[in-house]
Amino acid sequence: MPSLDVHDIPAYFLSVDGPHLASLQNGSKPAVPATILVGSETYQIELAYRGAHTRKFPKKSYQITVTSSQPFDGSxxxxxxxxxxxxxxxRNKLSFCFFDQIGSLAPRAQHVILYLNGKCAGLYLKLESxxxxxxTSRxxxxxxxxxxxxxxxxxxxxHPRTEEVKGELEAGYLRKCGKETDDGLLRELIYKINTTPQQQFAKEISRILDVENxxxxLAGAVCTQNHDGFLHNYALYWRHHQALIIPWDxxxxxGRSINGKPLDPAALPIDGHxxxxxxxxAVPAFRSRYAAILKQILEKTFTVDHWRAFILHLHASLRPHLSNDPYKKDTLSIFDDEPAFIFSFIERRSAFLRKNLELLSER
Incomplete structure (x- = not known):
């Protein structure tokens, strides 16, 4: 059972002067200087919008880069x-708790109340980079x-849309940590995935990818039904000479799409895309191992009983703050129905995956 330790929701106070905020809003500058006050500590930061389609939403998401000599909580x-x-x-926090439960690396997440220049901007989720x-923290x-x-x-x-050959093997990726020479590791991974003969694939991919990870x-992405997670919204980390995959966003x-609309619980196949x-x-040993991992998750972790208390407790901890969120205060009735919606999704998604697990094992 996941931990029910949901701490008090802290307040974060962002301050950015008018001209800098305007330049951020009109897109003339990708990042602007600002400060953030948390508790009794004030930090100098660079403030930027984050996300792709989410930039079009009225409630913006932010990337915070700490420029003070003192890092924020070590980061x-x-x-x-x-x-x-x-x-x-x-859903973001629930997903990362789920990945943690099944033994996969995932960012830490905490809800906060955000104030922008003294005005409440609403409930936000602080995500670890x-x-x-x-x-280091792990x-x-x-x-x-x-x-x-x-x-x-x-x-x-x-390319996934044009189906033309990409100009670069590393297209679609941003190096977060490392040197330019490390790009060779990424290029090798993409090249080997696509050119290694099937009879040699198991041995070759095991050399450069942590297949168990x-x-x-894959089981986590399939259970939570994250369509985007197969084409982006993940990170690759090289531990020694093997790549590990980490979920993101x-x-x-x-059970909901990028626009918050309900999804058919059968919309994403059991093997991803x-x-x-x-x-x-396509490797029998790997497919058998995946089936075993997924079967165990469906029996022990991806169940309503496993998550009910955690979801209800987390949901209740946010409820008192929702009326102060200028973007969410008019959707209280929808918010109140969400635990039941998620419980129903778990049951229907689990039934779909159980049915298809037999077909996966018979290939």
Missing amino acids: REFHLNAEYADPSLI VDEHFL GLPWGPIYYAVNSQANFSLL YLSW YDATW NSLSARIL
């Missing part, structure tokens, strides 16, 4: 997600990290 960067399209405001601090060895920032990060040689991630999950998953699951 130089974190994110404040508006969770605007998620009527529950908990996947960077050097992410590794006792992991240093290694290069790449963000999958757009749909070209599909583990293929072809990938299968756990999981608000469009647990990217080139790497297809090649890995």
Whole structure:
């Protein structure tokens, strides 16, 4: 059972002067100087909008880069997600708790109340950046990290929309940690995924990818039904000479789309949809292991009984603050129905996956 330790929701106070805020809003500057007050400490920061389609929403999400000599909670960067399209405001946090439960690396997340220039901007989710601090706080060895920032990060040689050959193997990725020479690791991974003969694939991919980690991630993405997570919204981290995959931005999950609309629980297949998953699951030993991982998750972790108390407790902790959120205060009735919506999704998604698990095992 996941921990019910939901701390008091802290207040974060962002301050940015008028001209700088205007330049951020009209897009003339990607980032502007600002300050953030948390508790009794004030930090100098660089403030930027984050996200792709979420930039069009009235409630903006932010990237915070700490420029003060003193880092914030040991970190130089974190994110404040508006969770605007998620009527529950908990799907991102719930997803990362779920990944943690199934033994996969995932960012830490905490809800906060954000004030912008003295006015309440609403409930936000503070997300840990996947960077050097992410590794240090977990006792992991240093290694290069790449963000999958757009749909070209599909583990293929072809662009997902045009189906033309990409100009660069690393297209769709942003190097977060590491040096230019580390790009060779990423290029090798993409090249080997797409060119290694099937009879050699299991041995070759095991050399450069932590397959157990990938299968756990795949099971998590499939259970939570994150469509975007197969083409972007993940990070790659190289531990020694093997790549590990880390989930990122999981608000469009647990039965709702990127626009907050309900999704058919059968919309995403049991084997996901990217080139790497297809090649890995074509190996009988890997497919058998994936089936075993998924079966155990469906029996023990992806159940209403496992999550009921956590979801209800987290939901209740946010409820008193929702009336102060200028973007969410008129959706209280929808918010109140969200735990039941998520419980129903778990049951229906689990039934779909159980049915298809038998077909997966018979291939």
